[in-house]
Amino acid sequence: MLSPALELQNVVKYFHDIKALDDVCLKIAPGSIHGIIGENGAGKSTLLKVAYGLINPEHGQVFVDGVKVNIENPQHAIDNGIGMLHQTTSWLEHYSIIDNILLGEYNGFFMSRKKAKARQELEQLCREFGFSFQLDMLMSQLDYSERQLVDILRSLYRGAKVLILDEPMALLSPLQSNHLLDLLELLKMQGISILIVAHKLSILHHICDVISVMAHGKLVNNINPKEVTLGYLSKLMVGREITIPHPNSSVSGVDRSLRLKVSNLGIKQKTRLGTSRQSFSLSDIDFQVNSHEIVALTGLAKAGHENLLAVLAGSKPFTHGRITVNGTRFKPSKQYDLKQARELRIAYVPDPLTGEGIVSEFPIFETAILGHHTESFSTKAVYQNKHNQQRCQELMRDWNIRPNNPMLSTGALSGGNQQKLVLAREFSKAPQLLLMAHPSNGLDVGAIESVYQRLFKLRDSGVSIIFCSNDLDEIMSLSDRVILFERGQIIGQYYSQQLSKNDLSLMLANEVVDA
Amino acid sequence: MPNKSLPWLNSIVLTLANIGLALLASVIVLSLTGVDIGAAISQIYHGAFGTQEGRGYTLYYATNFIFSGLGVALAWHAGLFNIGGEGQATLGGLGVAIICIQLDGLSLWLLIPASMLFCALFGAIWAFIPAWLNAYRSSNIVITTIMLNLIASSFLVYLLAGALKAPGQMAAVSESLSAGSALPSMQSIMAVFGYNIVNTPLNISFLWALVCGAGLYYYLWHTKLGYETRVVGHSEESAHYAGIKSKRIVIITMMISGALIGFIGLNEVQGNSLQLNVDFVAGFGFAGIAVALMGRNNPLGIVIASILFGALYQGGSELAFNEESIGNNIIFLIQGLVVLFCGALQWMLRPTINYWLRPMDVIKKDKLPVR
Numbered sequence: 001m002l003s004p005a006l007e008l009q010n011v012v013k014y015f016h017d018i019k020a021l022d023d024v025c026l027k028i029a030p031g032s033i034h035g036i037i038g039e040n041g042a043g044k045s046t047l048l049k050v051a052y053g054l055i056n057p058e059h060g061q062v063f064v065d066g067v068k069v070n071i072e073n074p075q076h077a078i079d080n081g082i083g084m085l086h087q088t089t090s091w092l093e094h095y096s097i098i099d100n101i102l103l104g105e106y107n108g109f110f111m112s113r114k115k116a117k118a119r120q121e122l123e124q125l126c127r128e129f130g131f132s133f134q135l136d137m138l139m140s141q142l143d144y145s146e147r148q149l150v151d152i153l154r155s156l157y158r159g160a161k162v163l164i165l166d167e168p169m170a171l172l173s174p175l176q177s178n179h180l181l182d183l184l185e186l187l188k189m190q191g192i193s194i195l196i197v198a199h200k201l202s203i204l205h206h207i208c209d210v211i212s213v214m215a216h217g218k219l220v221n222n223i224n225p226k227e228v229t230l231g232y233l234s235k236l237m238v239g240r241e242i243t244i245p246h247p248n249s250s251v252s253g254v255d256r257s258l259r260l261k262v263s264n265l266g267i268k269q270k271t272r273l274g275t276s277r278q279s280f281s282l283s284d285i286d287f288q289v290n291s292h293e294i295v296a297l298t299g300l301a302k303a304g305h306e307n308l309l310a311v312l313a314g315s316k317p318f319t320h321g322r323i324t325v326n327g328t329r330f331k332p333s334k335q336y337d338l339k340q341a342r343e344l345r346i347a348y349v350p351d352p353l354t355g356e357g358i359v360s361e362f363p364i365f366e367t368a369i370l371g372h373h374t375e376s377f378s379t380k381a382v383y384q385n386k387h388n389q390q391r392c393q394e395l396m397r398d399w400n401i402r403p404n405n406p407m408l409s410t411g412a413l414s415g416g417n418q419q420k421l422v423l424a425r426e427f428s429k430a431p432q433l434l435l436m437a438h439p440s441n442g443l444d445v446g447a448i449e450s451v452y453q454r455l456f457k458l459r460d461s462g463v464s465i466i467f468c469s470n471d472l473d474e475i476m477s478l479s480d481r482v483i484l485f486e487r488g489q490i491i492g493q494y495y496s497q498q499l500s501k502n503d504l505s506l507m508l509a510n511e512v513v514d515a
Numbered sequence: 516m517p518n519k520s521l522p523w524l525n526s527i528v529l530t531l532a533n534i535g536l537a538l539l540a541s542v543i544v545l546s547l548t549g550v551d552i553g554a555a556i557s558q559i560y561h562g563a564f565g566t567q568e569g570r571g572y573t574l575y576y577a578t579n580f581i582f583s584g585l586g587v588a589l590a591w592h593a594g595l596f597n598i599g600g601e602g603q604a605t606l607g608g609l610g611v612a613i614i615c616i617q618l619d620g621l622s623l624w625l626l627i628p629a630s631m632l633f634c635a636l637f638g639a640i641w642a643f644i645p646a647w648l649n650a651y652r653s654s655n656i657v658i659t660t661i662m663l664n665l666i667a668s669s670f671l672v673y674l675l676a677g678a679l680k681a682p683g684q685m686a687a688v689s690e691s692l693s694a695g696s697a698l699p700s701m702q703s704i705m706a707v708f709g710y711n712i713v714n715t716p717l718n719i720s721f722l723w724a725l726v727c728g729a730g731l732y733y734y735l736w737h738t739k740l741g742y743e744t745r746v747v748g749h750s751e752e753s754a755h756y757a758g759i760k761s762k763r764i765v766i767i768t769m770m771i772s773g774a775l776i777g778f779i780g781l782n783e784v785q786g787n788s789l790q791l792n793v794d795f796v797a798g799f800g801f802a803g804i805a806v807a808l809m810g811r812n813n814p815l816g817i818v819i820a821s822i823l824f825g826a827l828y829q830g831g832s833e834l835a836f837n838e839e840s841i842g843n844n845i846i847f848l849i850q851g852l853v854v855l856f857c858g859a860l861q862w863m864l865r866p867t868i869n870y871w872l873r874p875m876d877v878i879k880k881d882k883l884p885v886r
Contacts, residue, residue, distance in 0.1 A: 315756065339758035348756075356756040359749045366742070371757040373742050385737070 003066030005030040005193040006162045011060030020046045022217040033194045035204040038214035039444045040416025044197045052084040053077040083155025084164040091139045098135040101154045145176040165196045173470045250480040256290040259464040265321035282488045294465040296475040299485030313348035314341035347431035357422040360411030365392035367410040399424040415442040436467040537856040541849045562833025563826035571715025577825030578782045581724040583803025584817040586776035593768040594748035599660025600776045600800025602667030603638040607777025608784045610637030612791040615692045638777020639770040646769030650762035689791035698786045720782035728814040808858040
C-alpha cells in the first residue's frame with residue numbers, strides 16, 4: 001500500500017489553557033479529496049494551520065509520503081509540497097498575476113531569464129487546468145473567485161502535491177463554486193491530494209473520498225461518504241438530522257406595515273480625472289420592505305447588493321434618492337449614518353470576513369457591546385464591567401459560544417464563534433429591521449439551523465429582515481422574497497415560494513426564465 | 516496549576532525579563548568603562564534610596580516620568596505615537612510661568628487651579644495641532660509631533676530672549692516667580708501631619724501625578740470615551756462600524772495626552788525652579804516613551820516604571836558626581852537600552868518564556884516516549 005501523501009500524528013495544540021487539538025491523527029491518501037467537518041470551534045482550521053506550518057503544535061509529527069518532516073513555517077510546508085489557500089490573501093494589487101505568483105521566488109540578480117522560464121511553466125499549467133486569465137493581467141482586475149484560482153495556480157507552480165483549502169466556497173456564487181469543484185476533481189486526477197474544510201455538507205458529501213469528523217479538538221470518526229447519506233453526516237455532526245433546505249412558511253393573517261422604502265437610490269462614484277462619463281455603483285434602486293418579512297438580496301460578485309446593504313446600515317453614504325425608515329425620510333447627507341440607523345433600531349451584521357463587527361484584541365465582553373456601547377455606560381458615564389460580563393456570559397450560554405468565558409480575548413474564538421457572537425449581540429438589541437451580510441458564513445449546520453429558527457421567530461414577531469447571500473440553499477430556506485441585482489441595478493423581485501432553486505441559479509447565470 | 520493564569524503570568528514575566536536584559540546590558544557597558552560594578556550599583560542604590568534627600572529627588576524625577584509616561588500611553592491606546600512630549604511639556608511650563616507672573620499675589624488656593632488649568636491648556640493646544648493635521652489632513656503624527664518639539668523649543672528661546680526675558684539678566688531666563696506662588700513642597704505637606712522631613716524639590720505635583728494615573732485607568736477602562744479610544748486604537752474598521760467618530764477621538768485623545776505631559780511644566784516651574792529657562796524639560800518628554808513601554812501602557816505599570824527611572828536618574832547623577840569616568844549620559848544609555856529591550860525587542864523572549872511556562876500536561880506529554 002502506498003504511504004499517505006500527508007500524515008499528522010498525535011498533534012496537540014493549546015491556546016492559553018484550552019486544548020484546541022487533542023491528540024489528532026490524520027492520514028490523507030495520495031490523489032484523494034479528504035474533507036473535514038465539525039462544529040464551530042472543533043479545531044478544523046487549527047489543524048489545517050498546523051499542517052501548513054502557520055501554527056506550531058506543542059506536540060506531534062508530520063509525515064509527507066511516509067517520511068518524517070519538520071514543518072515550522074509555511075516555507076517548510078511549500079518545500080515539502082504542501083500548499084494552502086487563504087480566505088484573505090493579500091495581493092499586490094497593481095502588479096501582474098505573474099509577478100504576484102513569482103513573488104518571493106526570484107533569486108539571483110538577473111531575474112528576466114528565470115521569469116521567461118517561469119512564464120512557460122505557468123502557461124503550461126494554465127492550459128492543463130483550464131485557467132482563463134492572462135498572466136499579464138493586473139491583480140486589481142480580478143474578482144474574488146479569480147484570485148482564488150491564481151492562488152491555486154501559485155501552489156501548483158510551487159509544486160504542491162497536497163492542497164489545503166479552508167472554506168473555499170464561502171464567498172463564491174453557485175456557478176463559481178461548481179467551477180472550483182470541477183477543478184478540484186481535475187487536480188485529484190492529476191494525483192494531487194486535497195484537504196478541504198467546508199460547512200456545506202452536501203458539497204463535501206458529493207466530492208470527498210473520505211470525510212473526517214472533528215469534535216472538541218479530537219478526530220472522532222473517518223467515514224466513506226459513498227456509504228452514508230447526507231442526513232447521516234449532519235447527524236454525526238450535530239446529533240440530529242437536519243433537512244436542507246429548511247422548511248419555511250411565511251406568516252399570514254397579520255397586519256403588515258411598511259418598514260423601509262427605498263426610492264431611486266444611487267451612488268455616484270467619484271469620477272477620475274480625464275473621464276467625463278459618470279459612473280454609478282448603484283442606481284435606480286426602488287423597493288419596499290414590510291414588517292413580518294425576510295428579503296434576500298443576491299447577485300453575482302460586485303452586483304451591488306452588498307453595497308446596498310452597507311448603505312441601508314448607514315455604513316456607506318449614498319448620493320441620490322431617498323431612504324424612508326418607519327416614516328422618517330432621509331436625503332443623501334451625512335445625517336444618515338450608523339448611529340442614526342441604530343437609533344431607528346436597525347441592527348447590522350457586517351460581512352464576517354471584514355472583521356468590522358469585532359475587536360479581536362478586546363475581551364469578549366467588550367466586543368459584545370461594540371456599537372451599542374453607549375447604552376452600556378450608565379448615566380454617570382461609567383460603564384459597569386461586572387454587569388457587562390454577566391450579560392455577556394448569559395448571551396454566550398444562550399448561543400452556545402465556547403469557551404464560555406467573557407474575559408478571553410475575542411480573537412481566541414474560532415471564526416464561527418466570532419460570527420455567533422456578532423449575531424447574538426445584534427439579535428439581543430430587539431431590532432425592528434435586521435440587516436445581515438452573509439449571515440451564516442463560517443457557521444456549522446447545527447448553528448445555522450438555530451440561527452434560522454431565531455430569524456423565523458423574529459420575523460413572526462414583526463421584525464423585517466434583509467440579508468445578502470450567494471448561497472442558494474440559504475436564500476431558498478430563509479427568504480420570503482428575493483431581489484436580484486446586476487451591475488448596480490435591480491433586475492427582478494420574486495416571491496421565494498414561487499421559485500425553485502433551479503430557477504434562481506439559472507437567473508443568476510443570466511438566463512431568462514418565466515417566474 | 517499555573518494553567519488558569521497563564522497569559523497574565525506570561526506577560527509579567529516577559530516584562531520583567533526584558534527589563535532584566537536592559538539592566539544587564541547597562542551593567543556590561545558600565546563594566547567596560549572600568550568601574551567596579553558592585554560599588555557602582557551600590558552607589559546608584561544608595562544615591563536613590565539611601566537617604567531621605569535621595570528618596571525625595573527620586574520621587575521628584577519620577578513625577579515627571581509619570582506625567583510623560585501617562586501621556587504617551589494614552590495616545591498609544593488610540594493607536595497614536597505621540598513623541599511630541601518635549602514640546603508639550605515646554606508649552607505646559609510656559610503656561611504655568613505666564614499665569615503665575617500675571618496673577619502674582621493671588622491666594623494660592625486660586626492660583627494652583629489656575630496654573631494647572633493653563634498648564635493643561637497649553638500642552639493640549641500644542642498637541643491639538645498634530646492631532647488636527649492627522650485627523651483631517653492625514654499627516655503622519657510621528658513626524659508632526661517631533662517637528663513641533665523643535666518649534667516649541669525655538670519659540671521658548673524667542674520668548675526668553677524677548678518678551679519674557681527678566682530685566683537686568685544676561686541669561687535667557689524669565690523673571691522669577693514670587694516665592695508665594697510656589698506649589699506646596701512635600702516637606703510642608705508632611706509637616707501638617709506632624710512629620711518632619713528634609714526639604715527636596717518634591718512637591719504636591721507628585722500626588723497630582725498619582726491622581727492622574729488613577730484617573731487615566733478609570734478613563735480608559737471605565738468610561739465611554741476610553742472604550743471608544745481603545746476601539747479606534749485597535750481597528751479603524753470596527754470603530755466605523757460602532758459609529759465612533761475616529762477623528763473626534765484622535766483630537767480628544769491627543770489633547771488629553773498633551774495636557775498630561777504638559778504637567779511636567781507644573782512640577783518643574785511652579786514646583787521647583789520658580790523660573791522659566793530654556794532647557795527645563797531636559798529630555799523628560801522623550802523619556803515618557805521608554806516609561807510607557809516599560810509600564811506596558813498600563814497606569815500602574817507606568818507609576819512603577821517611573822519610580823525605577825526616577826531612581827536611575829537620581830542614583831545615576833550621584834554616581835556621575837562621584838566617579839570621574841562616568842558622565843551624566845549614563846542615564847540616557849540606560850533609557851536607550853530599555854527602549855531597545857522593552858520596545859524594539861519586546862517579543863524576543865516570548866517563545867522561550869512560553870516554552871518554560873507551558874501547561875503541566877504538555878510537559879508530561881513531552882516526557883512520554885514517542886510512540
